[in-house]
Amino acid sequence: MTFDLGEDLTAGRMLRRSVRRHRGRVTLGVLVLSLHQATEAAVPVAIGIFVDRAVSTGKLEPLLWCVLMMVALFAVLSNAWKTGARQVVRSIEHETHLVRLEIARRVLDPRGHQTGLRAGELLSIATSDAEKASLIMRAVAMGVSASTALAVSSVALLMVDVPLGVGVLIGVPLLVLGIQALSPLLTRRTSTQQEAIASTTALATDLVNGLRALRGIGAQHNAAERYRRSSQATLQATLRAASTNGLQDGVTTALSGLLLAAVAGVAGWFALNGRISVGELITVVGLAQFVAEPVGTLGYCSQVAAMAKASAGRLASVLGSPALITTGSATALDPAKPLLALDNVTYKTLSAVDLTLQRGELVGVLCYDPRDADALLAVVSGRAPGHEGVMSVGGLAMEELDIDLLRRSVLIEQHDTDLFEGTLRGNLLAGSDDSSRLDSAVAAAAATDVIDGLPGGLDHLMADRGRTLSGGQRQRLGLARALLAEPPVLVLHDPSTAVDAVTEEILAEGLAEVRGVPELATLVLTSSPALLGKMHRVVVIADGAVVAEGLHAELAAADSIYAEVVLR
Template identity: 80%
Template sequence: MEFTAGRVLRRAIGRHRARMIAGMLVLALHQATEVAVPITIGIFVDQAVSTGRLEPLLWCVLMMVALFAVLSNAWKTGARQVVHAIEYETHLLRLEIARRVLDPRGHRTGLRSGELLQIATSDAEKTSLVLRAVSLGFAGSAALVVSSVALLLVDVPLGLGVMIGVPLLVLGIQALSPLLTRRTASQQEAVASTTALATDLVGGLRTLRGIGAQHNAAERYRRSSQETLKATLRAASTNGLQDGVTNALSGLLLAAVAGVAGWFALDGRISIGELITVVGLAQFIAEPVGLLGYSGQVFATSRASAGRLASALGSPWAITTGTSTSLDPAKPLLSLEGVGYKTLSSLDLSLRPGELVGVLCYDPRDADALLTVVAGRTADHTGRVLVGGTDVEELDIDLVRRSVLVEQHDTDLFEGTLRSNLLAGSSNSSGLERVVEAAAATDVIEAYPDGLDHPLSDRGRTLSGGQRQRLGLARALLAEPPVLVLHDPSTAVDAVTEELLAEGLAEVRGVPTLATLVLTSSPALLGKMHRVLVISEGSVVAEGRHAELADTDTAYQEAVLR
């Protein structure tokens, strides 16, 4: 299904049509009531003030009270309906973006995390404002129609002048909308780029300080921020130009109508009350014209944001999936046959139930490529990747994710407690203590008086790298996936802890129903593996037990023994 800015906007209006219709009608009633105020005052002058009669005066007072009661309640009721629709649409758009970003099939938006965050927050909110633009535009149009009809009833030339002049005025104002859309889109792209840069810099702040590059990073952010400021000022200048043109032209229209009406009154063509009505209506017309101008600005902004939303929602999936749910228990849990991707070339690998297999990559790029393929984050590889004897492209994506879990080197922890991070949404805590011990993370829990209920900050920033690494391993072990793929799970721990971790991993995962693939150069971990595969220049060049390879392979000794 193709996503475009127009489709996103039409869908936003369509799925709130009931509230929008109610809101627009009530807001149109509010504008019509505003039109009735100068008309009532004109009648009051002609029927009560000029004649001195009490009865018309009382009726006019009661009419004004009723008009203002309807006027205030109509605005309140109509605005509530539209605001409810705007807020709910914003919520729905944010959920859509979140589902798209978190979908296990991945996406090819080409956008960084900060840019996606900007789309999910600012652009979602601005896209939803199209509902405000439509409702206020409808209300303003209704006010102009009622005003024109009232002027026609007072004097036909005056009414015709307004009916011809106002559409020309609105068309002139809308001529700036394409420029405003382009400049708003440029501004939002610049803001998203700066937000993404800020997110990256904050995430890598420790590294930047470690290598002394924080000043260069700050300068880069300053340049990006200045570009964003320039784009914002260009968009603001266009907004200001449209506001100025709207006020100037509506003022000229007001002066023309009032001048002609005054001439007609002096000539005796219209009464004093009708003159007051015409002048009041002419002055009021500036409000709906301003509403139409404002609606045009909001629509231009919404269209620009909708285009960015559409690019994210309509981006192609990173991988293709099927619907099959059949796995052959007699086949390896995970197989790679002749896989080629980036630095990998014709790589063969199999993982059977009960196996602990270590992988040593002389080139770190081979490890990264292998993880990308096994994690299912790309469909651009050659060869076959099979889970339970079936190509992953044919399997249901949820089944693949339940069957194969890849625990990355950089562990992601979330705001919450230690317990909630380890459980990761699961309610099964029966094996929690066992996996914490297996991951050599008992000391992490015992370091806090409240233990597993100790609160963590965002990304676990209060923990050391080794603590985060062990908690991530414990979380992966607790999930008990049939295939667990680990990438350097012990690089941030000392030798004693590494040995405890290796023993715990072998104990928990060394059961007939599970299989584990560990990409590492740690002799402690490799020593616990049933077999070790050595990958060089993209393919397997050696295979055997750790002790055998360490005794016979010089290159293996140099890479592993330390």
């Protein structure tokens, strides 16, 4: 069972689904663990019988039967625990795996998500919270088996002496209710702890990724202080959650000890008065002492359930988050319409922007304010929920396009390129087996020298995020990968900010050659004169609106502000 995007999910629904989709294993685990607890509760009863029937009488035959009974009890007891625990653990591990896959699918969904969470927070949810939420099955199995142990113990006590049994039947539920009173506080503090851990993890991820830049501007000490404060806040949240756990453990131990003392005291008094036998006294004391274990287990289950509920709530916030992009079912573009068109688009700093990208065109966009470029990129990529106006691809509004068609039609290549572990060839081909255009795409991106300089060339093994390469090398390899994909609409954002002027000129010529064909269209957000000079036309955006349009040379000659921006 999976959930739909934007579905109203709650922690309770997540937990119920976890138990329901592993109900076979969980049911078997509950039954076998309950058998284990029932046989464990039967051990004091067997010892009492052993004393009354064999030790007190001195007869050999009852002694042998009692020994055989104890052997059978312990054989069932140990094997039942092993079998039941295995089923529960398998259920937990399978559920953790399934939830992690769901989180990964949700995060990687091309329609995006509106969680507002950073990569480190999502990583924490996919690992720690997925594991903790799955522990609800342990809480259920152990809770039911502990309840079985209490029921068997109470029945045995009633058979020995009714008042003793009634006392336990009244005292145990009151004890459990007292333990449960702390569960809401534990849930809140556990949730706060998990949020703090996720926030600190996200901050650590951001700082590690930007460490080189931080060192470059001398801000590493400020960054370290920021992480120290975040880590300290996480420590405090963890200590508060741990203190609540400790309080619940202490209350459970104290109350169960008081119950044990009360039952043992009354049973001893009854034995002195001859109301119960020595064997029955041993049974009562043994059962009273044993009752402390399932009561403690119920307290532990309460803690686990509180922790699972807190984590399930965080999982639900991701799995139930609405998509950024609304898509339709259209599976073909209109060849007579522009490949990309923005009609009266308003979003953030943009105000009523009109922009058309015809087939075969290379269009440059110069934004005087970088915020306008970011807003335009968000609109074109479909990650601008709530924008006004219409963005269409091939004559169809983005909301009407099938998601697969949209992904094949529009490719956004950011200036901050992501490379992955694996071979350089695998990074460039991105899963495709067609390498016939590989050399030409690499040459067009001015990346031939990058590949030639790496040991192994295209078979060179890349480090995570390509961190062993310079920023300019990563940019060029990212551009080569985008050119190889050959999408109808390619949107580039500052593809040459980290390369020198000579390389930038080669890159601009290669881009114009590869993309300047009738069936393709390219939009380049840049202030590079080399790139703008190769565009068929340049659109200038100032204060969120289109203020000029024309050839680069004409705009540079006629507009002093334009010339200053591109030449500085």
